[in-house]
Amino acid sequence: MSRSLTIAVDAMGGDRAPEMVIRGADAALERDPDLAFILVGDEARIRPLVAKTRRLKKSNPEILHTDKAVGAAEKPSAALRTGRGSSMRIAIDLVGEKRADCVVSAGNTGALMAMAKFVFRTVPGIDRPAIAGFFPTLRGESAMLDLGANIDCDATNLVQFAIMGQIFARSVLGLERPVVGLLNVGSEEQKGHEAIREAATALRGITDMPFDFHGFVEGDDIPSGTVDVIVTDGFSGNIALKTAEGTARLIGQFLRDAFRSSLVSKIGYLLARSAVGQLRQRMDPRRYNGAVFLGLNGIAVKSHGGTDALGFANAIGVAADMARHGFLETVKRELAAVGFDKTNDERKVVATA
Incomplete structure (x- = not known):
């Protein structure tokens, strides 16, 4: 039986938010009915959309209201400086406060990385976080x-x-x-x-x-x-x-x-x-939707801003898989096995071993 997870969702991120985001969360519950959602954004727009869904409304998601959202063209430095009350930042903070297991957003990529790095920090031993994604192959x-x-x-x-x-x-x-x-x-x-x-x-x-x-x-x-x-x-x-x-x-x-x-x-x-x-x-x-910020001490998944409900549901699925499989704990353990858990001064020089 799969473990229940709480997903913090930036409901206002993406080209067609919040409609696409709400439909995506509803679709994600078909694949994984044990998910719980905290939806962050304009409650006056979100609540009527939830009421039209089949699965999401039955799960009774928590809605945290904010009328502030990070713009698609906003610079990461500006978003980090002024976006504390935005839907993106509040969703990230929920993970930092251990109220949610992971965060998913289809918003501004640079802003999401900057905010997530500020809140989560990097995993001990990681110098720089990286963006990972999927490719179809033969x-x-x-x-x-x-x-x-x-x-x-x-x-x-x-x-x-x-x-x-x-x-x-x-x-x-x-x-x-x-x-x-x-x-x-x-x-x-x-x-x-x-x-x-x-x-x-x-x-x-x-x-x-x-x-x-x-x-x-x-x-x-x-x-x-x-x-x-x-x-x-x-x-x-x-x-x-x-x-x-x-x-x-x-x-x-x-x-x-x-x-x-x-x-x-x-x-x-x-x-x-x-x-x-x-x-x-x-x-x-x-x-293949759902790019992941690896190296942060928290799980953050970036959905493509122009995706639809199915694509957003897949991004949620990526976040859930990482949380359920103990991704962060495994990263820390395996980094320690090769000496990357130490400080720069203490770390053995793996690259020249």
Whole structure:
């Protein structure tokens, strides 16, 4: 029997909030009826929406009112300075105060990271938090980090990302022993800059943890599913993410254009409609919604701002999986196993071991 969890929800974050958020919370209860919600935002808008749902209204969610929300274009520094009474900040504070197990928001990414880092702080031994997300592959799904939080990374950062990433894959993807790879410009050992080569040396030396280090992977290894966890700096990771999203849209448009090009093509679409539906489902970005801020001493999941109820429900599911599988406790334990629980002065230099 699954453990009951309380999810703090920023009900005002996202392009179509709060309607999309409320419908998403309702959909999440179909998958996981043991969830409890604290909805933070404009009560006058939220309560009538809850009353129209099937499952959410029966769960009697707590609603915390605020008429203040973080704007989509607001700078993280400004949001951190002035957003204390916002729906996003109150939802984060609920986790910090142990009133909720995790927080989910479809709001401003930079503001969410800044506020969550301020409230939760980082896990002991983590220098920088990273953004992790999912990619569809020929073998199923893979996790990738960092997706944009850290433009420049040294070897120690990459090793920390690898450790957190494989725990994330075990918690959310259900993999018993994930395979980890470092994104590089080639698979040969001499390829890449010094930091990535040092990180590879360090990861090869970690033999007593439940993951396997594959070595270097290239861009075409991402969709092929060569590894379960791809580790890179935020600069390369964000480019890879946006390239994948753009390519998916391009393929979708090409298919639509091809099937509309002639009468024969339209007939072909009718015959292939089932297969096209399967392709659309495999490539549906809502299935992979829910980027996670790894390295914080609290669980925060960022939903895509433009998603719908199904996508938001999936983001809630990611947060619930991490909480139920004891993600934070596992991170702390496995970081300690390789000496990352110490201060910078005390820490053994894993990256050059």
